[in-house]
Amino acid sequence: MTAEVICVGTELLLGDILNTNAQFLAKQLAGLGIPHYYQTVVGDNPERLKQVLEIATARSPQGGGLARTQILLFTGGLGPTPDDLTTETIADFFNAPLVERPEVIEDITRKYAQRGREMTPSNRKQALIPQGADILPNPAGTAPGIIWQPRPNLTILTFPGVPSELKRMWQETAVPYLKSQGWGKQIIYSRMLRFWGIAESALAEKVSSLLDLPNPTVAPYAGQGEVRLRVSAFASSETAALELIKPVEQEIQQIAGLDYYGADNDTLASVVGQLLQSSGQTLSVAESCTGGGLGQMLTTISGSSSYFMGGVISYDNQVKISLLDVNPEDLAQHGAVSDLVAQQMAIGVKQRLATDWGVSITGIAGPGDGTETKPVGLVYIGIAAPDNTVESLKYQLNPQQERSLIRQMSACQALDLLRRKLLANSSRR
């Protein structure tokens, strides 16, 4: 059994967009233990798409039973516009007629009505499905995909190119389907361990003895301030894989200490959320250079309203004075980017919003506004604690980084600082 990924879209060949779908599907196939040897990108061109189909189907694997099965995963070209050609081209290749499916018409009509709009004539072609194919529903978008076996031992699944729609269709329909067909018996299962406050090379050296293990394997990654270790096990089930992974994970956690903050879907925001939730404490934020980004991060967590009350975006200095009670003379003398102002912002928002904790960020995101004494990337983070003490820490982020990265890393740094203080506080109780 093998699976190939075929991404359809001229925008990929023009380099307009990054092919994240290919990575997602490859990772998913690895997770299901389905061998995957080829990916192809082709444009919105029926002749070339048919050539690709010819080549891919000629590569059908040898062997008996399940081993002989081939899966072709297509992304893109399911939209309503003239250059969306995937479904009709695939049907044409296998000489199957297209049939208009009324349930798809109904579904598209209903989705448009919900948004106060009407379905347009061009949407009708999205309801044309090859005869004999099943519909792969697309709850978050308009165009459905198909699950189709046009000939024995060949299964075709099509998805739209929009990554969020594809991922949802994959999880909700494709994975259960593939598992029901018997795939995914041996799996590769991974846990992604996350670290903040330590460089990749430093962490890799701390865990160097673990980087040569055969199963599970440990691989380091880094990006945007975060460092990760992927621990992957090849086993017959998730449970068996975890039995291999857990001891290694525990050893890594012991070695890394507080630099380890979570795994997989944990984020600094979710971990901080859990700590606040279990202590029953509340939080507010006072943001300058991040402009609301810290609040945005905290509120990505559904249910954050139980601990996050809100905050003040004091982008302008006058707002720091009027809404956060920062002393105008201190502001004038020390500047907004200073320990003193960071502390006053933190205490100010804590008091104004009557929360247990107050966190502030003030800094220079760049690319302009840096000086010799206060360069781009300089950030102060203030933390006001439940006992009304307040402290601030100074960070110098790499000034060569883009504005957006400096802002993102500042917000993460603030979350990590709060995380460590919450952990220290909870161990004292």
Add this chain to the structure above:
Amino acid sequence: MTAEVICVGTELLLGDILNTNAQFLAKQLAGLGIPHYYQTVVGDNPERLKQVLEIATARSPQGGGLARTQILLFTGGLGPTPDDLTTETIADFFNAPLVERPEVIEDITRKYAQRGREMTPSNRKQALIPQGADILPNPAGTAPGIIWQPRPNLTILTFPGVPSELKRMWQETAVPYLKSQGWGKQIIYSRMLRFWGIAESALAEKVSSLLDLPNPTVAPYAGQGEVRLRVSAFASSETAALELIKPVEQEIQQIAGLDYYGADNDTLASVVGQLLQSSGQTLSVAESCTGGGLGQMLTTISGSSSYFMGGVISYDNQVKISLLDVNPEDLAQHGAVSDLVAQQMAIGVKQRLATDWGVSITGIAGPGDGTETKPVGLVYIGIAAPDNTVESLKYQLNPQQERSLIRQMSACQALDLLRRKLLANSSRR
């Protein structure tokens, strides 16, 4: 003439990394006007790599002269470890012996010495170059690539997988080489036009007569609430391309009216910023469900401090009362997600921060907290104007969408609403 991209690397097929090299090369080829119709990803496997070579070389284009030439660009597999097989496999496919090139040995030795290290035995294979091939130098890394014409009308260029090394080799050596061979005389240059507030199918129907143009071409795209039209021209220079694009762009803008908001690097935040800047007016935001995301979007723009003063993240209802002066009885009676509260939030923040405009967002981001009368995706946006009038608009976003997308689209919707009001206001002055 055509160019194909072949990315070699098992890590790509496992989904461990994102294939940014493919996008980079595709974009570069478009910029040089070199037709590019296929991309392939294959693992570190000689048999399958040879199959891919077989398929690619069989696709050599027809025609006379330069038109018949084919370029194959390879990335990956040039390293010193056992799984790095690209060079030897390509040589094997064309039955060419490998020759150790002393200048490469010297170069690698020197690079290692610079870092205080010694070349290892495994590096020697990186000096094995197919007989007759030229070396493609790699100043930022170890492994050189090759430029080779193993047969008439076929040119092969190989690059390491490390993006920074590839980009440098591409710019410093590959581009001058391709231009010297006569390529890049014609380029493909595109403008990406951006729209908000209209569905892709509706816009495509409005511009349907333009979707068949041969040069420039017009192609629709959509994602996350935004709709785009890519206008691409094939011409001898960027200037000549723009001469072809501009009339079509103008026609599209006329057809689309206010649904068109900008092009290329324009964002709703940057366009709103320009409008506020030119009117000399200021803005504050009052955010509930977006938690700071609207402020974060506005402040992605460097220099936004000249018009964006800040705001209040009133995530909890008590904060709406204490910091935005929302009437507690109205809040209790109508709920936070209502026209009335949206209006009070907008006027409240405008007055508290003494800005010309105040924008509010209150809604249900999901996945929980939806009811029959107030479902997930229901959002109210309030706008308080300089003359102290305030209005609110209600939106029902697709409740099936993820929380993060609902929040992002709410913020964009608020920006678009403000954009249209600013445009209306400026045309009245």
